[in-house]
Amino acid sequence: MASDQVTLLDLWASPFGMRVRLALAEKGVKYEYSEQDLMNKGALLLQMNPVHKKIPVLVHNGKPVCESLIIVQYIDEVWKDKAPFLPSDPYQRAQSRFWADFVDKKIYDFGRKIWMEKGEDQEAAKKGFIDSLKLLEGELGDKPYFGGETIGYVDIALVPFYTWFYAYETIGNFSIEAECPKLIGYCKRCLKKETVSKSLEDPKKVYDFVVMLRKKYGIE
Amino acid sequence: MDERKYNMAEEVKVFSTWASPFALRVIWALKLKGVEFDTVHEDLINKSPLLLQYNPIHKKVPVLVHDGKVICESLVILEYIDETWKQNPLLPEDPHQKANARFWAKFGDDKVMQSIGGGVLLKEGKEQEEGFAASMEHLKYLEDEIRGKKFFGGETIGLADIALGWLAHYLDIVEEIVGLRLIDQEKFPSLAAWKQEFANAPIIRENWPDRDKLVTKYVAMREANLGKGTPK
Numbered sequence: 001m002a003s004d005q006v007t008l009l010d011l012w013a014s015p016f017g018m019r020v021r022l023a024l025a026e027k028g029v030k031y032e033y034s035e036q037d038l039m040n041k042g043a044l045l046l047q048m049n050p051v052h053k054k055i056p057v058l059v060h061n062g063k064p065v066c067e068s069l070i071i072v073q074y075i076d077e078v079w080k081d082k083a084p085f086l087p088s089d090p091y092q093r094a095q096s097r098f099w100a101d102f103v104d105k106k107i108y109d110f111g112r113k114i115w116m117e118k119g120e121d122q123e124a125a126k127k128g129f130i131d132s133l134k135l136l137e138g139e140l141g142d143k144p145y146f147g148g149e150t151i152g153y154v155d156i157a158l159v160p161f162y163t164w165f166y167a168y169e170t171i172g173n174f175s176i177e178a179e180c181p182k183l184i185g186y187c188k189r190c191l192k193k194e195t196v197s198k199s200l201e202d203p204k205k206v207y208d209f210v211v212m213l214r215k216k217y218g219i220e
Numbered sequence: 221m222d223e224r225k226y227n228m229a230e231e232v233k234v235f236s237t238w239a240s241p242f243a244l245r246v247i248w249a250l251k252l253k254g255v256e257f258d259t260v261h262e263d264l265i266n267k268s269p270l271l272l273q274y275n276p277i278h279k280k281v282p283v284l285v286h287d288g289k290v291i292c293e294s295l296v297i298l299e300y301i302d303e304t305w306k307q308n309p310l311l312p313e314d315p316h317q318k319a320n321a322r323f324w325a326k327f328g329d330d331k332v333m334q335s336i337g338g339g340v341l342l343k344e345g346k347e348q349e350e351g352f353a354a355s356m357e358h359l360k361y362l363e364d365e366i367r368g369k370k371f372f373g374g375e376t377i378g379l380a381d382i383a384l385g386w387l388a389h390y391l392d393i394v395e396e397i398v399g400l401r402l403i404d405q406e407k408f409p410s411l412a413a414w415k416q417e418f419a420n421a422p423i424i425r426e427n428w429p430d431r432d433k434l435v436t437k438y439v440a441m442r443e444a445n446l447g448k449g450t451p452k
Contacts, residue, residue: 050361051327065319065323070323070326073322074316077315078315090304091300093299093300093303094296097296098296101293
């Protein structure tokens with residue numbers, strides 16, 4: 001493992017990239033971070049992810065792994081001697097996979113609509129977003145993390161989106177904390193962990209990034 | 221000691237519909253592993269209280285119930301099946317190969333199904349052309365991946381084959397309805413060969429849903445999406 005070459009092709013504001021940064025931090029893996037310009041995609045990105053041409057891409061000893069949750073599972077399986085992300089029981093593993101998939105299907109899509117849409121479409125997205133967070137609150141229950149006593153697969157899938165909440169709230173003109181205080185409490189608890197705080201970006205900077213994107217797409 | 225060998229009371233149920241390509245994945249996986257199960261046939265217009273209780277979030281099939289444990293989402297169910305019944309593994313041991321299998325399964329669901337189902341089957345005119353062009357791009361990637369291999373899983377059927385397997389039956393029906401050929405033998409010879417191989421594989425070949433019924437269903441879906449009586 002000492003001779004492992006690990007590179008992460010990423011974009012600083014991407015919650016999907018943050019998932020991988022968090023996973024690597026949890027495992028204590030040293031890696032080279034390579035910021036990508038998605039307006040001017042580099043040869044390495046196109047070579048390592050020819051199908052989607054997207055980040056994040058993990059390059060491990062020259063071989064690429066694409067798609068954030070697939071990368072997180074890969075990291076869990078390769079560096080298996082520390083901080084397991086998934087439980088060992090198949091049924092509990094299935095539950096973790098289900099909820100991580102839920103985050104992918106709901107949180108990202110609704111969140112995106114909140115900052116890209118207006119009027120009724122935006123309102124519908126806000127409702128869908130809050131409803132989804134409430135379902136996640138139900139799944140969390142009284143546990144400190146979705147993974148139980150320690151951060152796990154669902155935590156890694158979800159908590160990076162917290163960095164986008166301020167942008168959603170400001171653009172969507174609503175308070176996520178007012179609707180889902182338990183979930184916000186959970187996110188803040190996660191941020192107390194050094195691996196999380198050093199892997200997640202500043203929400204205010206993310207907001208500036210989203211404002212820039214909206215201008216670029218001509219959304220007023 | 222594998223207690224399951226001696227536990228005659230192990231109960232495996234699959235909630236499915238006759239037409240669902242997603243539920244079919246679960247049925248294939250269980251049969252390939254020789255696992256006995258019961259099928260609960262659902263009518264999606266009239267979902268059973270049990271289905272709604274077991275899958276309150278998505279309210280969909282398939283649902284797997286194994287000794288009272290409920291698992292939803294076909295790809296999640298496939299991994300559960302592979303981890304629970306270890307004979308005839310669907311995923312390789314090597315983490316990179318495993319990641320690759322998962323990548324192609326996801327590509328099938330996120331991209332191929334969207335462009336063929338959503339774009340080609342349900343649209344017409346310019347939108348259908350765009351769906352067709354996107355589908356050809358996606359199929360080219362699959363062609364490159366399958367070249368030189370019998371199955372996406374190598375010598376034996378794996379997770380990606382099961383996830384993409386709908387192409388080996390449902391696609392013919394889409395092609396017939398819209399009058400367009402997608403997996404062209406000349407354009408995609410390796411993918412066409414895989415289609416044949418997979419469609420005729422033991423277990424797979426015995427479990428396809430009725431072709432004529434599917435044609436009727438998909439024609440109705442297409443017409444409903446285009447709006448009855450909409451001029452072309």
